[in-house]
Amino acid sequence: MPELYWPGKATPTPVPAQLNTESFIYPQGSGYPSDIYRNRLLWGDNLAAMWALLAEYEGQIDLIYADPPFYSNRHYPARIGRVEDSRRPDKWRLAEGYPDHWPDLDAYLDMLYPRVVLMHRLLSPTGSLYLHLDWHANAYARLILDEIFGPERLLNEIVWVYHGPSPIRSAFNRKHDTILAYTRGSKYTFNVDDIRTPYDPSTVKTFESSRKAGFGKVPDLARGQVPEDWWYFPVVARLHNERTGYPTQKPEALLERIILASSNPGDMVADFFCGSGTTPVVAARHGRRFLAVDKTWRAVHTTRTRLLQVSDLPFCIQGVNQAGKLPEGVTDLSEQARDGCEFDPRKGQVYLNLESFPELDYWEVDPAWDGRVFRSFTQAIRPRRKGNVPHSLTLTQTSDIQQICVRLMGVNGEQFQTMIE
Ligand SMILES: C[S@@+](CC[C@H](N)C(=O)[O-])C[C@H]1O[C@@H](n2cnc3c(N)ncnc32)[C@H](O)[C@@H]1O
CATH class of the missing domain: 3.40.50.150 (Vaccinia Virus protein VP39)
Known part of the structure; x- marks a missing residue:
């Protein structure tokens, strides 16, 4: 061969x-x-x-x-x-x-x-x-x-x-x-x-008007056809x-x-x-x-x-093969980020001051950060077309709240991670 x-x-x-x-x-x-x-x-x-x-x-x-x-x-x-x-x-x-x-x-x-x-x-x-x-x-x-x-x-x-x-x-x-x-x-x-697809309306019409149109082979019009090997x-x-x-x-x-x-x-x-x-x-x-x-x-x-x-x-x-590394571009704990995040224990809500994080694409919260694996418990995503990323996220399992860690990603790909005491 x-x-x-x-x-x-x-x-x-x-x-x-x-x-x-x-x-x-x-x-x-x-x-x-x-x-x-x-x-x-x-x-x-x-x-x-x-x-x-x-x-x-x-x-x-x-x-x-x-x-x-x-x-x-x-x-x-x-x-x-x-x-x-x-x-x-x-x-x-x-x-x-x-x-x-x-x-x-x-x-x-x-x-x-x-x-x-x-x-x-x-x-x-x-x-x-x-x-x-x-x-x-x-x-x-x-x-x-x-x-x-x-x-x-x-x-x-x-x-x-x-x-x-x-x-x-x-x-x-x-x-x-x-x-x-x-x-x-x-x-x-x-x-x-x-993966069957409906027959073309003209084929349906032809077979409905004449059963002999397919030289003895009548397609199952209701079931649809098997697609060809070219797809549009x-x-x-x-x-x-x-x-x-x-x-x-x-x-x-x-x-x-x-x-x-x-x-x-x-x-x-x-x-x-x-x-x-x-x-x-x-x-x-x-x-x-x-x-x-x-x-x-x-x-x-x-x-x-x-x-x-x-x-x-x-x-x-x-x-x-990235042992012990933070995801590409994650900047650990900036003071600026710390100022921009707050937790309200009565409501179980984490708030972000969006002015501190312009052009945010995504953020997520781990309520019990162990310093190793980020357990992303809740997430906020910038809507694709209109509007801003939500500025608060709710932690429902309040009993699990220990060390809150927030990770943020900006539209340009820059990332931050910050802790709330
Ligand atoms: C043609 S794009 C895939 C697009 C995808 N099918 C979609 O619908 O979005 C090829 C992807 O392969 C990734 N890539 C190239 N070489 C790679 C490698 N050695 N290991 C892992 N990913 C690789 C690139 O980063 C790129 O995202």
């Missing part, structure tokens, strides 16, 4: 990896469940994360969606401006997003290959991997996947088509991505009835409600089709390049467990706030 070769290609060797629990998130004081590790959000390099997870999850993950950098040699900034008015680009504010720069193709393949090998090991016997790329690298990835999974395990080459402006004048506009779907084994989860979903545009501002965010509708088809409720769905968190958000909404990893703190922060807005599932945040 033909195989892709490049000079640096090598069998992946283990890298040192340790997971350190950084926070437990209990959405809006939903209580302390025993199984807080059921849903996990990891911050750090996914190769180390996967090595660390192998002991627990080898052969256990039911579905992996992977949307890595595409080898586009571009940089993708995040937009942090409010109401990104497409008519006022001068008002957009940009922040660090993620880079997709590589010295050469070999370096890119050196990144991709060991990760696909580990994803294959993590998949359950009936699991599937959906690898999302575009014309830059999908041909190379296809050969790598054939080598690791076997060519007979190709489920589909899915083409996601979309519209959008393009500066290209010397070729056709490039408006599709390719998703290579492979299964781990010959028996795999595929819930065909959960609009890209997440500036004014869409699901838009987070994180770059190259994928539409929830796309993930919904993948998750409904290739996993069952209670299954573990993983995304090792989670970005804004589309996969864990859709997985949580459909009763799946999730495991999401990204190496930038902005992605992890975007994912956590998005999860908090759509579900009340508790989850933990773990750092990969």
Whole structure:
């Protein structure tokens, strides 16, 4: 069988990896469940994360969606401006997003290959991997996947088509991505009835008027049709409600089709390049467990706030090889922050003076800070479109209140942590 070769290609060797629990998130004081590790959000390099997870999850993950950098040699900034008015680009504010720069193709393949090998090991016997790329690298990835999974395990080459402006004048506009779907084994989860779509009204009309129209094959008009392997979903545009501002965010509708088809409720769905968190958000909404990893703190922060807005599932945040460190950019205990926070024990409320924290994006409270793992008991998030972040949060389990710790994150990504005595 033909195989892709490049000079640096090598069998992946283990890298040192340790997971350190950084926070437990209990959405809006939903209580302390025993199984807080059921849903996990990891911050750090996914190769180390996967090595660390192998002991627990080898052969256990039911579905992996992977949307890595595409080898586009571009940089993708995040937009942090409010109401990104497409008519006022001068008002957009940009922040660090993620880079997709590589010295050469070999370096890119050196990144991709060991990760696909580990994803294959993590998949359950009936699991599937959906690898999302575009014309830059999908041909190379296809050969790598054939080598690791076997060519007979190709489920589909899915083409996601979309519209959008393009500066290209010397070729056709490039408006599709390719998703290579492979299964781990010959028996795999595929819930065909959960992804059927209604027939086109013209097809319905034709068959209703003439049963012979399909040369003996009459479609089940009420049940709907099995989608083709090319999908149209609009890209997440500036004014869409699901838009987070994180770059190259994928539409929830796309993930919904993948998750409904290739996993069952209670299954573990993983995304090792989670970005804004589309996969864990859709997985949580459909009763799946999730495991999401990204190496930038902005992605992890975007994912956590998005999860908090759509579900009340508790989850933990773990750092990969970040033992003893505060999350990227957390400044410990500034006096200014201390002045801006107060606790009213009669009402059980923590108040923030928003003037002390202009442009706050998020804050959370741990009522019994142990100096190690932040137990985020209640959270406030800046509304996406209008209004300010709420200035007070209520602690309902007043008996548990000991050392109150408040963590805050500004829209530019700066973070503070402060204690209230
Ligand atoms: C294409 S974006 C993912 C977008 C995501 N599907 C969404 O809907 O928002 C790729 C992500 O992979 C992350 N990433 C790149 N290399 C990584 C690595 N080695 N480990 C973990 N995350 C990585 C980037 O920080 C970026 O957020």
